[in-house]
Amino acid sequence: MALLDLKNVTIRFGGLTAVDSVNLQVEEGTIQALIGPNGAGKSTMFNLITGIYAPTEGEISFGGERISGGEPYKIAARGIGRTFQNIRLFSTLSVLENVLIGAHTRGKVGLGGAICKYLPWVRREEGALQEWAIECLKQVDLVHRVYEPAGSLPYGEQRRLEIARALAIKPRILLLDEPAAGMNPQEKMSLMQMIRGIRETGLTVFLVEHDMKFVMGLSDRIAVLDYGVKIADGTPLEVRSNDRVIEAYLGKGAAH
Amino acid sequence: MLLQQLINGVALGSVYALIALGYTMVYGIITLINFAHGEIFMVGAFVGLLAVSKYNVNVFVAMAVAMVASMIIGVVIELIAYRPLRKSSRLSALISAIGVSIFLSSLALMVFGADAKAFPSTAFPVRQIKIGEAEISSLQLLIIGISALLMLGLEFIVKKTKIGKAMRATSEDYNTAALMGINVNRVISFTFALGSALAAAGGVLVGVLFNAVSFNMGLMAGLKAFAAAVLGGIGSIPGAMLGGLMLGITEVLGVAAGFSSYRDAIAFAILVLVLLVKPTGLLGRKIQKKV
Amino acid sequence: MGASLQNLVAGMDPYFLQIIVNIGIAIILALGLNIITGLTGQLSLGHAAFMSIGAFVGALLTIKTGLPFSLNLILAGSITALVGAMIGYPILRLTGDYLAICTLGFAEIVKVVFLNLDITNKALGLSVPPAHSSIPMPIMVWICAILAIVAVTFLQNSRFGRALKAIRGDEIAAESMGINLARYKISSFALGTFFAGIGGALYAHFLGYINPSDFSFLKSVDILSMIVLGGLGSVPGAVIGASVLAAAPEFLRFMSQYRMLVYGALLVFLMVFRPNGLLGGVNFVDLVLRKLGKKPQLAVRNGKKGE
Numbered sequence: 001m002a003l004l005d006l007k008n009v010t011i012r013f014g015g016l017t018a019v020d021s022v023n024l025q026v027e028e029g030t031i032q033a034l035i036g037p038n039g040a041g042k043s044t045m046f047n048l049i050t051g052i053y054a055p056t057e058g059e060i061s062f063g064g065e066r067i068s069g070g071e072p073y074k075i076a077a078r079g080i081g082r083t084f085q086n087i088r089l090f091s092t093l094s095v096l097e098n099v100l101i102g103a104h105t106r107g108k109v110g111l112g113g114a115i116c117k118y119l120p121w122v123r124r125e126e127g128a129l130q131e132w133a134i135e136c137l138k139q140v141d142l143v144h145r146v147y148e149p150a151g152s153l154p155y156g157e158q159r160r161l162e163i164a165r166a167l168a169i170k171p172r173i174l175l176l177d178e179p180a181a182g183m184n185p186q187e188k189m190s191l192m193q194m195i196r197g198i199r200e201t202g203l204t205v206f207l208v209e210h211d212m213k214f215v216m217g218l219s220d221r222i223a224v225l226d227y228g229v230k231i232a233d234g235t236p237l238e239v240r241s242n243d244r245v246i247e248a249y250l251g252k253g254a255a256h
Numbered sequence: 257m258l259l260q261q262l263i264n265g266v267a268l269g270s271v272y273a274l275i276a277l278g279y280t281m282v283y284g285i286i287t288l289i290n291f292a293h294g295e296i297f298m299v300g301a302f303v304g305l306l307a308v309s310k311y312n313v314n315v316f317v318a319m320a321v322a323m324v325a326s327m328i329i330g331v332v333i334e335l336i337a338y339r340p341l342r343k344s345s346r347l348s349a350l351i352s353a354i355g356v357s358i359f360l361s362s363l364a365l366m367v368f369g370a371d372a373k374a375f376p377s378t379a380f381p382v383r384q385i386k387i388g389e390a391e392i393s394s395l396q397l398l399i400i401g402i403s404a405l406l407m408l409g410l411e412f413i414v415k416k417t418k419i420g421k422a423m424r425a426t427s428e429d430y431n432t433a434a435l436m437g438i439n440v441n442r443v444i445s446f447t448f449a450l451g452s453a454l455a456a457a458g459g460v461l462v463g464v465l466f467n468a469v470s471f472n473m474g475l476m477a478g479l480k481a482f483a484a485a486v487l488g489g490i491g492s493i494p495g496a497m498l499g500g501l502m503l504g505i506t507e508v509l510g511v512a513a514g515f516s517s518y519r520d521a522i523a524f525a526i527l528v529l530v531l532l533v534k535p536t537g538l539l540g541r542k543i544q545k546k547v
Numbered sequence: 548m549g550a551s552l553q554n555l556v557a558g559m560d561p562y563f564l565q566i567i568v569n570i571g572i573a574i575i576l577a578l579g580l581n582i583i584t585g586l587t588g589q590l591s592l593g594h595a596a597f598m599s600i601g602a603f604v605g606a607l608l609t610i611k612t613g614l615p616f617s618l619n620l621i622l623a624g625s626i627t628a629l630v631g632a633m634i635g636y637p638i639l640r641l642t643g644d645y646l647a648i649c650t651l652g653f654a655e656i657v658k659v660v661f662l663n664l665d666i667t668n669k670a671l672g673l674s675v676p677p678a679h680s681s682i683p684m685p686i687m688v689w690i691c692a693i694l695a696i697v698a699v700t701f702l703q704n705s706r707f708g709r710a711l712k713a714i715r716g717d718e719i720a721a722e723s724m725g726i727n728l729a730r731y732k733i734s735s736f737a738l739g740t741f742f743a744g745i746g747g748a749l750y751a752h753f754l755g756y757i758n759p760s761d762f763s764f765l766k767s768v769d770i771l772s773m774i775v776l777g778g779l780g781s782v783p784g785a786v787i788g789a790s791v792l793a794a795a796p797e798f799l800r801f802m803s804q805y806r807m808l809v810y811g812a813l814l815v816f817l818m819v820f821r822p823n824g825l826l827g828g829v830n831f832v833d834l835v836l837r838k839l840g841k842k843p844q845l846a847v848r849n850g851k852k853g854e
Contacts, residue, residue: 090720341822348822357811358807358811359808517662523652528638528656
């Protein structure tokens with residue numbers, strides 16, 4: 001059974017059908033990519049999965065349980081971590097605090113514990129959370145930045161911080177929305193390494209990308225979205241030679 | 257009886273609408289709650305009163321003088337207290353607006369004293385006109401008429417003139433408007449001028465209607481007018497008119513029904529209820545969550 | 548102990564004492580609003596109304612029951628918090644200015660209701676008998692103020708506080724991290740209004756007389772100015788802002804009639820020249836640590852700089 005299962009998912013905004021009866025399965029332990037031209041509805045798919053939008057039709061299940069229509073915070077707590085296309089860090093807070101917020105669902109301490117901060121179990125939890133946050137920062141190579149405000153980081157590092165923050169949820173699946181956007185080739189190479197490393201820890205990765213080359217070298221399977229419709233789904237090799245994909249990317253007549 | 261109350265309500269509501277328009281236009285363009293707007297209304301009333309009592313001009317001239325004076329004050333306030341803050345947080349601008357409001361009302365207190373001042377009875381001779389059961393005073397008629405005229409004028413400016421088009425564009429998307437070569441600063445000044453003129457007209461009308469002008473009349477009137485703007489959907493000009501009329505009518509009906517001691521709560525109770533049902537006001541645009 | 552404290556307070560200059568108490572109460576109020584507006588980013592323009600609920604509840608408890616004052620305070624705060632949560636539940640779905648305006652509307656409604664209730668003695672106001680406590684009021688105020696400062700300082704850097712700050716920063720990102728927006732917003736509202744309730748009850752018993760009109764919109768603005776002046780979301784900022792603005796009217800007393808005029812102009816000038824507050828962006832903890840030659844440290848060892 002697939003870890004993430006989208007059945008006939010459709011969403012309409014007024015007259016516009018942004019995602020049109022898409023079926024998609026993401027298998028556990030794989031790197032799945034979703035590509036497509038600008039405005040194809042890729043980010044909308046992520047927003048549907050994470051509950052920010054509710055699908056007009058269709059159903060999304062995660063780990064065999066239906067999640068569509070649920071509240072975003074509950075969906076996140078089930079083990080879905082995500083990054084955003086247009087970076088959404090808490091820019092005035094420190095790098096560490098950003099990751100600690102990501103680790104929110106890993107803790108329990110509430111208002112009472114916050115005020116009685118010297119209780120042993122409160123201190124233990126805070127210590128464990130911080131340790132875990134540092135673990136996550138290590139995975140994206142940002143430990144040297146812990147105290148800096150997230151907003152002061154260079155662009156590439158902000159993208160990586162978003163990944164660390166999503167990892168802190170301890171997700172089963174990691175949704176990366178255009179993680180390589182705005183990076184130079186070198187940064188992209190190391191990002192690829194990083195994503196492979198993340199997969200090796202047992203996580204499933206689902207990424208939306210623009211850059212074909214990046215996706216081809218990294219993914220196990222690729223789905224292609226065009227005007228909200230899924231036009232292809234398969235291994236990188238299959239997708240690369242698919243006529244409809246070439247047409248969508250390069251325009252009519254470009255095939256062959 | 258009901259008709260009578262309706263007429264009273266429409267007269268009061270037109271004034272709320274006049275003030276609400278200023279709030280809504282400014283908010284539409286720079287998303288600032290211009291808290292000083294209520295004080296502009298108060299200043300307008302005082303200028304009108306001075307013109308009538310010191311220079312013996314008639315009400316219409318006084319109103320025109322008040323409108324011009326308030327325009328200038330409105331533009332100057334924007335220049336000093338809001339423009340430097342355009343890039344800072346909205347809260348800072350709001351506090352600055354509150355500061356202006358406190359400044360103007362205490363200035364008025366110093367200059368005119370704490371007692372309410374009355375318009376001379378000769379300012380506008382009131383006659384009663386009978387319509388069936390109801391009695392309408394020529395003053396109410398004047399208020400409704402002038403308000404309608406001013407709102408029509410506003411509609412014309414916003415819809416048909418070049419600067420009106422620039423206003424709508426800026427309100428739609430501030431940055432794009434600036435990129436398209438619209439002089440955003442001029443549009444904002446113009447918006448403040450327009451809003452302030454309407455508030456001043458409202459001030460003179462209210463001063464004549466209740467025969468009282470005082471330094472603290474701006475606060476409650478401003479709050480209620482703002483509530484009217486939000487009720488109608490802030491940023492929407494027809495919304496402000498609708499909201500103002502609705503508040504005026506319900507307030508008058510509420511008082512007539514015997515809730516006079518709750519008078520000031522009525523407006524806000526309606527506001528809270530409407531917002532709970534329709535969080536962007538009656539005619540407000542739906543906000544699409546942007547991700 | 549109570550008697551010696553009484554003597555201590557009795558020996559102080561009453562005028563000075565009043566300023567000190569005003570500052571203490573202002574700190575409690577400002578810290579409460581700082582939780583709602585500063586930490587969680589929800590603009591409230593009705594803090595004075597919550598203060599008035601605490602004031603009337605506290606006063607009535609003293610008049611009608613023999614409850615010891617410390618219990619009275621907790622009860623006044625809790626009832627205010629309950630009202631805050633009840634109001635918060637529906638209106639916190641609103642965002643930004645709509646929320647602000649709803650809190651303002653609510654505050655006006657509270658004022659008008661108090662002005663019309665028999666139990667609050669309508670527009671005449673209520674005389675409040677002395678509190679049932681051996682600890683003099685000024686000491687009580689400052690005990691509460693210090694507790695409030697400690698509580699909010701701890702809160703800020705806890706899991707709870709981080710969730711609030713996340714909501715302030717970006718609601719969509721926050722809920723994508725598993726933070727229950729509604730729950731945390733309501734908790735923040737309840738907690739902030741709890742502080743307001745306690746502040747109100749202290750105010751009522753120190754002054755000995757309360758009137759619904761004392762808790763007007765301008766009072767809410769006053770409290771808001773305190774936290775903005777100090778820099779939103781900062782505890783030392785709120786404390787300093789509250790101290791400055793609570794004492795300012797006294798220092799401006801020499802120009803009696805120009806006082807509010809100057810106050811209004813000051814607000815504008817402050818915002819224009821220091822839009823993030825007088826002390827906004829100053830990290831006090833960092834500053835102190837640096838003075839002591841220390842860098843802030845993590846609770847865990849492997850958090851040291853570098854690899």
